[in-house]
Amino acid sequence: MALLEVPKEKTVLSSKNYLSLLLSVLAAVLLTGCPSPDSSFAGSIDPADPNAGGGGGGGNPTLVGELELQVSDGGMVTSNPSIVSCTGLFPTQFCFAQAPIGTVVTLTAVPAAGFRFSLWDNCPGPNGDDCVFTMNTAQVIRANFAAL
Secondary structure (H helix, E strand, C coil), X not given: CCCCCCCCCCCXXXXXXXXXXXXXXXXXXXXXXXXXXXXXXXXXXXXXXXXXXXXXXCCCCCEEEEEEEEEECCEEEEEECCCCEEEXXXXXXXXXXXXXXXXXXXXXXXXXXXXXXXXXXXXXXXXXXXXEEECCCCEEEEEEEEEC
């Protein structure tokens, strides 16, 4: 489905139609979660959420935070709630996930045979093999494993 369909034949737009078209495009851009240059917004509006605004049912949009998880070779990381499971590859595996803003996420590092978990980078709440944080911005977290 095209966001905006323009007729192929020559069309003359009145100022009222032009304004309507401009407002439609602006609304589409705003509803896709494109932040303004001075904004600190780091999520998006989840179109799969039946409670999201913009369309037949009304409701409030669900803001979604984004996680970039980097996992070094030698283990895997799982999450609770189950938004991501990422197995490290040499040198690093990159995995991506989303969760509603305000969701408390626990990442758990699970070393492979012959490896140990060494440390979290950029984890707001490291606790041994776990990394606990509240999804409220774009997060970039790295799990590091080392050979025994």
